[in-house]
Amino acid sequence: MKKYVGWFTVLCWLCWDEPATAQNMQRVRQNLDTLCSAAFGGRGYVQHADSVAAQWLAKQFSVLGLKPLPQQSSYFQRFELSVNTFPQPIKLQIGRRKFRIGEDFIMHEASGSSYFSKLKLCRLDTLWLKEGAAQTDFLQKDWTKTAFWFGSATAKLLLKQKPDVLQKFKQAGAWLEVTDGKLTASIAKEANRPPHFKFKRALFDSTARTLRLEVFAEQIPHYQTQNVVGYVRGTAQPDSFLLVSAHYDHLGTMGKTALFAGANDNASGTTFLLEMAAHYAQNPPKYSIVFVAFAAEEAGLLGSKFFVENPLVPLSRLKFVLNLDLLGTGDEGITVVNGSVFTRAFERLQQINDQRHLLKQIKARGRAANSDHYWFSEKGVPAFFVYTMGGTAAYHDVHDTATQLPLTAYREVFGLLTEFLDTVP
Ligand SMILES: [Zn+2]
Numbered sequence: 199m200k201k202y203v204g205w206f207t208v209l210c211w212l213c214w215d216e217p218a219t220a221q222n223m224q225r226v227r228q229n230l231d232t233l234c235s236a237a238f239g240g241r242g243y244v245q246h247a248d249s250v251a252a253q254w255l256a257k258q259f260s261v262l263g264l265k266p267l268p269q270q271s272s273y274f275q276r277f278e279l280s281v282n283t284f285p286q287p288i289k290l291q292i293g294r295r296k297f298r299i300g301e302d303f304i305m306h307e308a309s310g311s312s313y314f315s316k317l318k319l320c321r322l323d324t325l326w327l328k329e330g331a332a333q334t335d336f337l338q339k340d341w342t343k344t345a346f347w348f349g350s351a352t353a354k355l356l357l358k359q360k361p362d363v364l365q366k367f368k369q370a371g372a373w374l375e376v377t378d379g380k381l382t383a384s385i386a387k388e389a390n391r392p393p394h395f396k397f398k399r400a401l402f403d404s405t406a407r408t409l410r411l412e413v414f415a416e417q418i419p420h421y422q423t424q425n426v427v428g429y430v431r432g433t434a435q436p437d438s439f440l441l442v443s444a445h446y447d448h449l450g451t452m453g454k455t456a457l458f459a460g461a462n463d464n465a466s467g468t469t470f471l472l473e474m475a476a477h478y479a480q481n482p483p484k485y486s487i488v489f490v491a492f493a494a495e496e497a498g499l500l501g502s503k504f505f506v507e508n509p510l511v512p513l514s515r516l517k518f519v520l521n522l523d524l525l526g527t528g529d530e531g532i533t534v535v536n537g538s539v540f541t542r543a544f545e546r547l548q549q550i551n552d553q554r555h556l557l558k559q560i561k562a563r564g565r566a567a568n569s570d571h572y573w574f575s576e577k578g579v580p581a582f583f584v585y586t587m588g589g590t591a592a593y594h595d596v597h598d599t600a601t602q603l604p605l606t607a608y609r610e611v612f613g614l615l616t617e618f619l620d621t622v623p
Pocket of ligand 1: 445463464495523524569
C-alpha cells in the first residue's frame with residue numbers, strides 16, 4: 199500500500215506543478231465532481247455539508263502551498279448565521295398522484311413545517327385580497343386544514359396584504375404556488391409561513407380536492423460556518439494585496455433526495471480559484487495575493503460581509519478584488535460587474551482580450567449587490583465580479599450539475615484574468 203501512496207503523492211505533485219497556462223482540465227473536472235458530489239451535500243447547512251467542503255478546501259490550500267495569513271493560526275475565519283433548512287424527507291401528494299421534490303416541486307425557502315398530513319385543497323379566491331364582504335367572511339373562517347393554491351402573480355399580492363389578512367393566510371395548512379416558470383430555490387434565515395410548495399403548472403390537476411404532505415423545517419439560529427483564507431507572499435511589495443474570491447457554499451439539500459449541486463454556482467468559481475492558487479503558488483506575483491473561498495453567499499452575501507467587517511488584511515492595502523462566480527460557460531463571453539465603475543481597470547481587461555483574442559465579448563455592468571465583490575466596492579476597494587455568459591439555463595435548481603457544465607471558455611478566462619492580475623498597477 200505504502201508504495202502506491204508514495205507514487206500517488208508524486209503524481210499529484212506533478213499534476214499541480216504543471217504550468218497553469220496549459221490548464222489541467224482533468225484536474226478541474228475532478229475538483230468540480232468532488233465539490234458537486236453527494237458527500238458535499240450541495241455545500242449547504244444540512245449535516246454541516248458546507249464544513250465538509252471547507253475542510254476539503256483547506257486541505258487543497260495546504261497541498262498547493264498557500265499559507266494562512268500572518269497572525270492567523272488556520273485557514274478558517276469563523277462566523278455564524280441563522281438559516282432555515284429541510285433535513286427530513288419531504289412528501290407531497292395531490293389527489294392520488296405523488297410528486298418528487300426538486301424535479302416536480304421545491305419548498306419556498308421560508309417554508310415552515312406541516313402540522314396535518316391531509317388538507318383540503320382550495321383555490322385562493324382573489325376577492326379575499328380586497329377589502330369587502332368576501333374578505334370579512336374569509337377572516338372569520340378557520341383555514342388550518344386547508345391548502346390554498348394560487349399562481350405566482352397572486353403569491354406576490356399575498357405578501358403585500360395588511361398584517362391581519364396576511365396572518366390569516368399564514369394560518370392555512372399549506373400554500374401551493376403553481377408556477378409556469380422554472381423552480382428556482384433560495385435560502386432564508388427563518389421560516390415565516392406554512393409549507394409553501396412551488397409546483398410546476400404542467401403537472402397540476404386543478405380538479406384535485408386533497409393534498410397530503412409531510413414537511414419539517416428546522417431553523418438553526420446560530421449555525422457555525424467559515425470562510426477559507428490562504429495567501430501567497432508577494433515578491434516585491436508583500437504588504438500590498440490582490441484578493442481573489444469565490445463562494446464555495448450553495449443551497450444544500452431539500453428533503454433526502456433533492457441535491458442542489460451548484461456546479462456553475464459556484465463550484466466553477468471555486469475550482470477556478472484553486473487553479474489560480476496553484477498558478478500563483480508557483481509564480482508568486484509582486485504583490486501578495488489572498489485567496490478567499492467565501493461561505494454563506496447564497497444566504498445573503500454573509501461570508502464576504504463578515505470578512506469586510508472583520509478584515510484579515512487592511513482594506514486600504516487591497517489593490518484589487520477579483521470575485522469569481524458562475525464561470526462554467528463562456529460561449530457568449532463574460533460580464534464584469536463594476537466594469538463601468540472602475541473604468542481604467544476595465545479598459546485594461548479589454549486590451550488584454552483584444553491582444554490575445556480570448557473571448558467573444560466582455561460586457562461591463564454597473565454596481566450590483568449580486569455576489570461577494572459588493573461589500574468591497576461599497577467600501578471603496580476596486581473590485582470586479584466576473585461571470586461567464588451563454589451555455590446553460592440551469593440556475594439554483596437540481597439541474598445545475600457537473601456533467602451538464604461545458605466549461606467552454608475556462609482556459610481563455612484563466613489566461614485573461616491572470617494577465618489582468620499580473621498587470622494591476
Ligand atoms: Zn453564486
